Amino acid sequence: EAGVVQSPRYKIIEKKQPVAFWCNPISGHNTLYWYRQNLGQGPELLIRYENEEAVDDSQLPKDRFSAERLKGVDSTLKIQPAELGDSAVYLCASSSLWGASPYNEQFFGPGTRLTVL
């Protein structure tokens, strides 16, 4: 069974440029998460989807970040324009093969390491 796929793995851009990250969750998983992980820290939730609906985007900086999950499968996270402080690893995770539950484990992708110069 394929795991969570993310691309690209690495991205280097100059500040003020746009950038997009793509995530393909595990087949059948309804819940999809985007996290940001700063160096030496744990992941911080940006947005959570249940199917195609963003059910929690309270921590997504909406002035420059946007996300979508068309058809409730793949998802894209975009930053426009990027700032120096956006340098981090962006992780995608999925869960909930059997329905929403606080006991579901999350399956993480390898992440995209973003460097903003």
Place this chain on the structure above:
Amino acid sequence: SQQGEEDPQALSIQEGENATMNCSYKTSINNLQWYRQNSGRGLVHLILIRSNEREKHSGRLRVTLDTSKKSSSLLITASRAADTASYFCATPRDNYGQNFVFGPGTRLSVLP
């Protein structure tokens, strides 16, 4: 706000020794999960312990949960160099949803 906080921040041990890391949290939870992250990789789920459980084992891993002290510990026995990684505890932000809060992690180095 951060729910879980791991301790110590970093731990260095010799191969074969046991490693213990702790997680403290602030509010009531219905479960606590431990994850491992190897350098440059995503997180991997290790074990979930429910609030009505006090101890759980999985291979060389032993997790305890003390809800009265709002703390959990992860013990890795007979450590191996491959156990070198960062370990995170994750706690639900609330008892109904699926949003989890991760601590800053414990960076474990197992020296051969």
